[in-house]
Amino acid sequence: MFLKKIMRSASPLFRKLQKLLDRMSTVLLENITGVRVVRAFNKEAHEQNRLNTSFSGYADTSIKANRMFASLDGLSFFTVNVFVILVYSFSGFRVTAGAFAVADLAAIIEYAMLALFYLMMAQMVILTLPRAIECADRVRTVLGFSPTIQDLTKKKVWFPASPAHVVQFQNVAFRFADSEEYTLKNLSFSCRRGETTAIIGGTGSGKSTVASLILRFNDVTDGALLLNGIDLRKMPQEQLRDHIAYVQQRAWLFAGTIRENLQYSNPNASDEVLWHALEVAQAADFVRSLPDGLDAFVAQGGTNFSGGQKQRLSIARALVKRPDLYIFDDSFSALDFKTDAALRRELAKETGDAAVLIIAQRVSTIRHAQQIIVLHEGEPVGIGTHDELLTKCSVYREIYEFCNPS
Ligand SMILES: Nc1ncnc2c1ncn2[C@@H]1O[C@H](COP(=O)(O)OP(=O)(O)O)[C@@H](O)[C@H]1O
Ligand SMILES: [Mg+2]
Structure with a gap:
C-alpha cells in the first residue's frame, strides 16, 4: 500500500x-x-x-x-x-x-x-x-512516430523516354496539416523538357511550398502532381528524388571538404566534372584561390563561407547530379547582378534538355524564362512570358516596376 x-x-x-x-x-x-x-x-x-x-x-x-x-x-x-x-x-x-x-x-x-x-x-x-x-x-x-509521407510501392515505375512534360501540376491545392487556410490553390502548369519555368511572387506567396510538393516533402491536398506523366504517389520517393536536383532557399553544406560536398550525389564524379560544375556555378575562382582548392575545409553548416559562396557551392553540387529537373529555390538572391547574369548564361548551356524551375523574387533573374508563373497569396495570377505578363498581369508589373524604378 x-x-x-x-x-x-x-x-x-x-x-x-x-x-x-x-x-x-x-x-x-x-x-x-x-x-x-x-x-x-x-x-x-x-x-x-x-x-x-x-x-x-x-x-x-x-x-x-x-x-x-x-x-x-x-x-x-x-x-x-x-x-x-x-x-x-x-x-x-x-x-x-x-x-x-x-x-x-x-x-x-x-x-x-x-x-x-x-x-x-x-x-x-x-x-x-x-x-x-x-x-x-x-x-x-x-x-511510434510514423512519417506522414509513405511509399505506397517500393517498385520503381517505368517512365516513357523523354516525355515533354517533366512536371505537371493538375489543379493542385495544398494545405499544411496544422493550418486551416490553403497555402496553394488552383495551380496548373507544366515544367517542360529543355525549358526554364519560373515562379515569382512576394515572400509567403507559396513559392517554396511548390518546390516541397515536387520533392514530395508534402503531399498535395487536392488535384494531382505528376513526374514524367506519373503521379508522384505511385512511385517510391527514392526514384522521384533521383530525377531531381534541388538547391534549397537556405543553402546547406556539410562539414568536410568542398570535394565531399560536391560529390554528394555522385561519389565517383571526377575532378574535371567538379571543376566544370564550379565554373558554371561561378564558384571556380574563389575555390581556386583557397590554398587547398577542392580539399578546402567546410565547417558545420558551411559557416566559413559567405551566403553567396554557399549558394554557388550548392548550385555546383546540384549540377554534378545531372538530373531531369533542376529546382533553384531563390538560389540566386545572394549573388550580385553580374554574377547572377553570368551564372544564368552558363546554366542555360549546361542544363540541356532537362527542365529547369527557377523560383525568384527579382524579375531580372527570370525574365528570359519560357514561362513565368506569378504567385500571389498561393494562387497563380498570371502565366506567360515576361512581355505577355508585363501587358496583362498587374501583380507582375508591380514587381517589375519595384525592381526597376523609373
Ligand atoms: N511547415 C509549415 N507549416 C505551416 N505553414 C507553413 C509551413 N511552411 C510554410 N508555411 C506557410 O506557407 C506560406 C508560404 O510559405 P513559402 O512557400 O515558404 O513562401 P515563399 O517561399 O513564397 O516565401 C507562408 O504563409 C507560411 O507561413
Ligand atoms: Mg521561399
Whole structure:
C-alpha cells in the first residue's frame, strides 16, 4: 500500500522533471546557437534570467524527488535496525538461557542481512521504476512516430523516354496539416523538357511550398502532381528524388571538404566534372584561390563561407547530379547582378534538355524564362512570358516596376 502510494506520487514528479530537463536544454541550445542575436540586442541579462529560471526549476524538482528517496532510505534503515535489535534481544535471552548456541546467533544474523540486502535492492527498483517508465514512454512515443509521407510501392515505375512534360501540376491545392487556410490553390502548369519555368511572387506567396510538393516533402491536398506523366504517389520517393536536383532557399553544406560536398550525389564524379560544375556555378575562382582548392575545409553548416559562396557551392553540387529537373529555390538572391547574369548564361548551356524551375523574387533573374508563373497569396495570377505578363498581369508589373524604378 505504502509503496503503491510512493510510486503514484513519484510518477508525476518524474514527468515534470523530464519536461524541465527539455526546457533546460532548449534554452541552453537557443542561447548557444543564437549567441550573436543575444549579444547584438544586449539581452545577456535577460537570457541569464531565463537560464537561471529553467535551471532552478529543474534543481527544485530534483531536490523534491531526492527528498522523497531520502525519506524512503531512512525508513528502510530504520526497519533494518529494528530488525537487528529484535534479533539481538530475542537471541540474547536464549543464549544466556543456554538454549541457543552463539553459532546459531551468527547464522541468524547472516541470513537476516542477506534478506535485508535484497529488501534494499527491491527498494532501489521501486524508486527507479517510475523514472524508467517515464523514460520508456518517451522512447515509445519517438519510435511510434510514423512519417506522414509513405511509399505506397517500393517498385520503381517505368517512365516513357523523354516525355515533354517533366512536371505537371493538375489543379493542385495544398494545405499544411496544422493550418486551416490553403497555402496553394488552383495551380496548373507544366515544367517542360529543355525549358526554364519560373515562379515569382512576394515572400509567403507559396513559392517554396511548390518546390516541397515536387520533392514530395508534402503531399498535395487536392488535384494531382505528376513526374514524367506519373503521379508522384505511385512511385517510391527514392526514384522521384533521383530525377531531381534541388538547391534549397537556405543553402546547406556539410562539414568536410568542398570535394565531399560536391560529390554528394555522385561519389565517383571526377575532378574535371567538379571543376566544370564550379565554373558554371561561378564558384571556380574563389575555390581556386583557397590554398587547398577542392580539399578546402567546410565547417558545420558551411559557416566559413559567405551566403553567396554557399549558394554557388550548392548550385555546383546540384549540377554534378545531372538530373531531369533542376529546382533553384531563390538560389540566386545572394549573388550580385553580374554574377547572377553570368551564372544564368552558363546554366542555360549546361542544363540541356532537362527542365529547369527557377523560383525568384527579382524579375531580372527570370525574365528570359519560357514561362513565368506569378504567385500571389498561393494562387497563380498570371502565366506567360515576361512581355505577355508585363501587358496583362498587374501583380507582375508591380514587381517589375519595384525592381526597376523609373
Ligand atoms: N511547415 C509549415 N507549416 C505551416 N505553414 C507553413 C509551413 N511552411 C510554410 N508555411 C506557410 O506557407 C506560406 C508560404 O510559405 P513559402 O512557400 O515558404 O513562401 P515563399 O517561399 O513564397 O516565401 C507562408 O504563409 C507560411 O507561413
Ligand atoms: Mg521561399
